[in-house]
Amino acid sequence: MPLIACPKCNSEDINGTPQADSRLLIHCEDCGHEWLRGEARRDPSRPAVQTIDSLHAGFPTTLDVRLDVRERVAMLVSEFQTTQHGPVPEVEDYRAKYQELFSREGCRTRTPTTCSSSP
Ligand SMILES: [Zn+2]
Structure with a gap:
């Protein structure tokens, strides 16, 4: 009962691999097409924009x-x-x-x- 199908070949023989940012990398077993699904999670400990303060906090x-x-x-x-x-x-x-x-x-x-x- 796959919920999604390959947008290229319409196959439902697909695999999902969780990514570090909580998205899924979907792989189509039939045609090899790959795409990402879901919203990238923003890690609160690593701000998207680095400021002098965020860089200073992580000073090596x-x-x-x-x-x-x-x-x-x-x-x-x-x-x-x-x-x-x-x-x-x-x-x-x-x-x-x-x-x-x-x-x-x-x-x-x-x-x-x-x-x-x-x-
Ligand atoms: Zn496919």
């Missing part, structure tokens, strides 16, 4: 980086410091400047030109 942190990537980075840093280069004094100033720039607070006050225009 170090913890958003996969653990194995963080471990690899830490290994590369210590490798870099212990092999040919040793600690470079300017690095601390550089890091402090850009850490602030890319932080939750720094992000609010900076303009897109800050990176290229500041000395």
